[in-house]
Amino acid sequence: MQDYILRGRLLREQGRYPDAEAYFRQAIGASPDQVEAYIELALCLLPQEGRRREALEIIDRCIQLEPDHAFNHALRSLILSRLARGRDASAAADQAIGLDPDGSFNHTVKAEAMLVQEKWKDAEMAARKALALDSDNTSARNLLALALQYQGRNVEASVAVETLLADAPDSPFAHLNAGWACLRSNDHQQAEVHFRESLRLDASLDAAREGLIESFKARSWLYRLYLRYHFFMQRIQSGTRWALIIGLILAVNLGSKVLQTIHPLASTVLITAYLIFVLWVWLASGIGHFLILLDPSARLALKPKERAEGIAVGGGLLAGIACITLGILWDSPAFWLLGAGLGCGAMPASLYFTNESSNGRWIFGLFLAFLYGGGLILAVTAWISGAKVLTGRSETFITMALIGTMLCTWIGNIPTLRQEKPR
Amino acid sequence: MELDALRTALAASPDNVPLLLLVANACIDQFSLDEAQNYYERVIALDPRQPEARTGIAHVLNLKGRGSEAILRLEQVCQDSPRHAPAWxxxxxxxxAEGNATEARSHYEQAVALDPTLADADLVTRIDQAGGRADSSRRNGGRIRPQAAGDSQAGAYYDPDDENEEEDEDFFLDSEEESDAEMEREFVQKADISFAQVGGMDRVKEDIRMKILYPMQNKDLFAAYGKKAGGGVLLYGPPGCGKTLISRATAGEIKAKFLSIGLHQILDMWIGKSEEKLHEIFALARRNAPCVLFFDEVDALAADRKDMRTSAGRTLINQFLAEMDGTSGSNDGLLVLGATNAPWHLDSAFLRPGRFDRILFVPPPDEPAREEIIRLLSEGKPTTGIDAAALARKTKDFSGADLKAVFDQSIESALTEAMKTGKIVPVTQKELLLACKQVKPSTRKWFESAKNYALYANQSGFYDDILEYLGLKK
Structure with missing residues (x-):
């Protein structure tokens, strides 16, 4: 039975998860009370996306068998963090720490749980505690660097990353971390170097590929502005973030009213600027993907769904603007309608293709289909009938498209419509 | 009723070996021993070395109370088909049952080493109770390990500090011939196929001819240019695309012995830290030159040392490197073939000159190759209206293994129908097309990973073939 575990462990360490899993399951079949086999199986399932819920079930059975072993609780915490269940992960980490306060790994998983909850300061403290217990703990050093970055303490984060790179130059995670640190420092060229190195060391590391895409997008100064905004918002707590968003809306409303008394055009300029800002925040990523598509070598890094997003958001917006322009120039409602469908479609498209929530994909997908389908049908009808003005139905469609687009900016903030349902 | 349906099916396809075996096994279940024997004999008439049928006859003879005759027959099966685990x-x-527990254990271990799923805790208990103990010569060589799943006593008979170790070692050293025979039994496979019997893969075959066959057939010419025949060749590509088959066919083409080392045997070596065992395999191959030494899933043995958590494993990797370099014996006439689905897990040291310095990408079968595979798969089965070309067009990105899965699924549904009606239900094009939709091509996932490695970790153009295949390199 031990033989099965040894074989499975070898295979797991080599990343041959299905083969390893078969051995661990055989070991469990042979001796259902063997804790080691459950731990190994959970460790085997953990790196496999979509199988973390199974990993959780396995570690829960393991804890039933051996409730006083700190590592089991720490592993449970890690699995919960990867399932984005930060609070539960934190509780499990606390149990592990309670059983073994001097275990560096226990504090490391606590740090990760805190990062999931966006409690950057707590994450930093936990990572520091882990490092105090074991200064060679590379995971804790990575988490510390991340926690510092999220707090906007870029100088300290850079030092942490540099030390990490000096000690572990072959660690793909160290380069991943360094890449993000560079992006935060507005150095997209160096970020690209680090992300590429991270991928060279471990080409299966998707986070590094995502980082590389961000560094490609950051070649545009406009996107770098967006990144700055994004990093700023990331630094602050969720509550403060909402207060800021609502405060901005109120300020624009108030400003608009004040400006209205001075000059109506000034108020329009303010509202337009605000709308452009809101749309840019939502569409920046999709437009970034579109820009990457224009680069023959960079576009290879994109996944099919990211390509589709780029085409639908960037291409759709561009085509929409072109159609509306033609509609104005030729006085053609058909182009107006087509432009409205394509242009407004950019918003749900930015929330559809790369959305991890199936509910979200349904909602935004249906709206996208309505905009594309409705726009096309009405445009063709208008073209055939040779109409020169918008009909009542067409006006309703455009109004619905605009309202729906604005609604997207609100409901797009609902986490369950954006994040993968924990599996 | 089930047996009747099978008999009816057999009437329509009398030379269908899998069906004959199925009916024979069903007859045993119903204790129709004479009938079962008759079916097994029909298989043997078609293929005299068919191990399953020969084992089946032994089984029938034993059930008829002719145990000694059954054992004699099994000895022959084990000798002729040493990798047929059920015979062991x-x-x-x-x-x-004859009372020889020690020999029983040895055969049991052999069976489980070949196929761990055969592990039988009850049998081990009975062997233990009968006084059987582990085969110490194997234990010392780390050759075959007891692998009885569910066998809590398995550990009891695997004890590296056994008091008889010294004695066993002497035995091991003194019986080299026996050891050779045993190793041959474990590793030698028949290389009785040639390229003609491998569907498609024309480009790979041509590459192998240029890089392997011609140098081995024209050693002197190559020597004149300071080049050696033999050496190491790495075959990589998505799973199920025929790397193992083409390796066997390569050995068949050069009429060399074919030693095959699979994942389970590699794991044995890891666990036993058996550098000695690896050396023995190479020594056996050298003694049998010209010989093809084939390592399936070679990345498990030639793993990147950076990934090794313990230094213990590194010595085995170093030993593998030393053997490939020929430091402990000449590798003339020895061709080392390695197959892997994950070349990125290989230690870069293995890719240096003199080791796996020729690298061949084995892609999924193209359309004509798929058509050929489909034809091969439909041979000897009750089919109707099969349009291989149309199926090939519908199965883009399917590996040979995927196509087999398509056929298996269709045959299963036809067989289910046959069971219900008691009549032969041939496999139709429609069923195959339906199965094509249900079976997902396994190569796509592989290419997703491979693309990343080809894009970002393509030092020295190692993955150029992948980029070319994906149309990313002009």
Whole structure:
């Protein structure tokens, strides 16, 4: 039975998860009370996306068998963090720490749980505690660097990353971390170097590929502005973030009213600027993907769904603007309608293709289909009938498209419509 | 009723070996021993070395109370088809019944080493109770390990500090011939196929001809240019695309012995830290030159040392490197073939000159190759209206293994229907097309990973073939 575990462990360490899993399951079949086999199986399932819920079930059975072993609780915490269940992960980490306060790994998983909850300061403290217990703990050093970055303490984060790179130059995670640190420092060229190195060391590391895409997008100064905004918002707590968003809306409303008394055009300029800002925040990523598509070598890094997003958001917006322009120039409602469908479609498209929530994909997908389908049908009808003005139905469609687009900016903030349902 | 349906099916396809075996096994279940024997004999008439049928006859003979005759027959099966695990297992059971527990254990271990799923805790207990103990010569060589799943006593008979170790070692050293025979039994496979019997893969075959066959057939010419025949060749590509088959065919083409080392045997070596065992395999191959030494899933043995958590494993990797370099014996006439689905897990040291310095990408079968595979798969089965070309067009990105899965699924549904009606239900094009939709091509996932490695970790153009295949390199 031990033989099965040894074989499975070898295979797991080599990343041959299905083969390893078969051995661990055989070991469990042979001796259902063997804790080691459950731990190994959970460790085997953990790196496999979509199988973390199974990993959780396995570690829960393991804890039933051996409730006083700190590592089991720490592993449970890690699995919960990867399932984005930060609070539960934190509780499990606390149990592990309670059983073994001097275990560096226990504090490391606590740090990760805190990062999931966006409690950057707590994450930093936990990572520091882990490092105090074991200064060679590379995971804790990575988490510390991340926690510092999220707090906007870029100088300290850079030092942490540099030390990490000096000690572990072959660690793909160290380069991943360094890449993000560079992006935060507005150095997209160096970020690209680090992300590429991270991928060279471990080409299966998707986070590094995502980082590389961000560094490609950051070649545009406009996107770098967006990144700055994004990093700023990331630094602050969720509550403060909402207060800021609502405060901005109120300020624009108030400003608009004040400006209205001075000059109506000034108020329009303010509202337009605000709308452009809101749309840019939502569409920046999709437009970034579109820009990457224009680069023959960079576009290879994109996944099919990211390509589709780029085409639908960037291409759709561009085509929409072109159609509306033609509609104005030729006085053609058909182009107006087509432009409205394509242009407004950019918003749900930015929330559809790369959305991890199936509910979200349904909602935004249906709206996208309505905009594309409705726009096309009405445009063709208008073209055939040779109409020169918008009909009542067409006006309703455009109004619905605009309202729906604005609604997207609100409901797009609902986490369950954006994040993968924990599996 | 089920047996009747099978008999009816057999009437329509009398030379269908899998069906004959199925009916024979069903007859045994119903204790129709004469009928079962008759079906097994029909298989043997078609293929005299068919191990499953020969084992089946031994099983029938034993059930008829002719145990000694059954054992004699099994000895022959084990000799002719040393990798047929059920024969070893049945032999273990019969030998145990004869009272020879030690030999029974040896056969049991052999069976489980070949196929761990055959592990039988009850049998081990009975062997233990009969006084059987582990085969110490194997234990010392780390050759075959007891692998009885569910066997809590398995550890009891695997004890590296056994008091008889010294004595066993002497035995091991003194019986080299026996050891050779045993190793041959474990590793030698028949290289009785040629390129003609491998569907498609024309480009790979041509590459192998240029890089392997011609140098081995024109050693002197190559020597004149300071080049050696033999050496190491790495075959990589998505799973199920024929790397193992083409390796066997390569050995068949050069009429060399074919030693095959699979994942389970590699794991044995890791666990036993058996550098000695690896050396023995290479020594056996050298003694049998010209010889093809084939390592399936070679990345498990030639793993990147950076990934090794313990230094213990590194010595085995170093030993593998030393053997490939020929430091402990000349590798003339020895061709080392390695197959892997994950070349990125290989230690870069293995890719240096003199080791796996020729690298061949084995892609999924193209359309004509798929058509050929489909034809091969439909041979000897009750089919109707099969349009291989149309199926090939519908199965883009399917590996050979995927196509087999398509056929298996269709045959299963036809067989289910046949069971219900009691009539032969041939496999139709429609069923195959339906199965094509249900079976997902396994190569796509592989290419997703491979693309990343080809894009970002393509030092020295190692993955150029992948980029070319994906149309990313002009």
């Amino acid at each position: 297992m049945l032999r273990a059971k019969l030998i145990l």
